Amino acid sequence: MKLFIFHLETIQVIAVNICSALIVSIFTIRNLFVISFYVLGIITLYLLSVKLSQIIKKYD
Numbered sequence: 001m002k003l004f005i006f007h008l009e010t011i012q013v014i015a016v017n018i019c020s021a022l023i024v025s026i027f028t029i030r031n032l033f034v035i036s037f038y039v040l041g042i043i044t045l046y047l048l049s050v051k052l053s054q055i056i057k058k059y060d
Contacts, residue, residue, distance in 0.1 A: 005056060008056050009056055012056065015049040022045070
C-alpha cells in the first residue's frame with residue numbers, strides 16, 4: 001500500500017482543487033438546475049478527498 005500513497009495524495013490534491021474551482025465558479029451561474037449539479041459535485045469531491053486523506057493517514 002505504501003507504493004500507492006503518492007498516487008492517493010495526488011488524487012486527493014486534484015479533488016480538492018476541483019472542489020475549490022467549483023465553489024468559485026458557482027457564483028457565476030444563474031440556472032438553479034445547473035447549480036444543483038455543481039453542489040452535488042462539490043459534496044462528492046469533498047467526501048472523496050476526506051476519505052483519501054483518511055486512507056493516507058492510516059497507511060503513511
